Amino acid sequence: MTLPPATSAPTPSPLLTDIEARVLATMMEKARTVPDSYPLTLNSLMLGCNQKTSREPTMELDEAQIATALDSLKDASLVREGSGGRVTRYEHNFQRGVGVFEQSAVLLGLLMLRGPQTAGELRLNADRWYKFADISSVDGFLEELQERSEEKGGPLVVKLARAPGAREQRWAHLLCGPVDESQVNTSPRGQDGSGSSSTLERIAQLEAEVAQLRSTVEKICTELGVSPPGQS
Structure with a gap:
């Protein structure tokens, strides 16, 4: 084609x-x-x-x-x-x-490579491509892509219905045409019905945020000439 x-x-x-x-x-x-x-x-x-x-x-x-x-x-x-x-x-x-912003291109690339993902998964998976400040910024670019006007070519992503056993809704790209939600939501990746995928995602997200906070604290302590908490 x-x-x-x-x-x-x-x-x-x-x-x-x-x-x-x-x-x-x-x-x-x-x-x-x-x-x-x-x-x-x-x-x-x-x-x-x-x-x-x-x-x-x-x-x-x-x-x-x-x-x-x-x-x-x-x-x-x-x-x-x-x-x-x-x-x-x-x-x-x-x-x-x-005709999209750099951040939007990153998200579309990840969706094409890895299939439907939540905003949290996209932020984590984008780490080597582009460092998003937080999940809300990822959501913002996704919503912009979903609301893309027909004059610009129409929507490029869609927010899928919540899958059984999942906490968060996933996003999918539309570059290959409409998404068959009955197929992508039948057996969510990594889901065993107990929400284990969501739990792992939240843990990974928290670890990333803790690491970022630790780095910020260490930088502030260095500028003030004091030792970071927990260090002699």
Whole structure:
């Protein structure tokens, strides 16, 4: 499927295949987490797409499938092919091509890579991509993407109904079209009906906030020339 090129005129939100979304989001991830290896070769892109961690669902793509996806993404101005060098390399143009803020692009990339997530999960998973100040800031960008006007292409995310046994609602992207909530809410990832996934999420969130507070306290103590609490 070929996507329309990004222009200044109102255009509908791009619709990607699952493979195109995986290829695009993998480039978005690697650009931020391993910048020294970016732009990516076809082989490194394939390895990134087929990772067994931080991917939902996992995939087994071959070079031909990725090359086909790259052609469509290039036609849509969402991917650029680098010039020079012995090996062709590829880089994404997502933020400009879709017309969203950096923070919004990060959240969309994570949703394409890892599937539906809560705002808390997105904040934690975004740590190596972009450091959001708090969950409310994540919610703010998600709500903005959900309320995106038709003149700008329409909504890019949707807030899903609360899954059985879950405390928080999850968000999903719309770059591959409408979401079938009956499928994504049938068996929530990591849920065993006891809320264990939510508990782990809350623990991780609290640990991150404690670490941030500790760092702030140590910085203040250093500026005041006193020892942090608990240190002699």
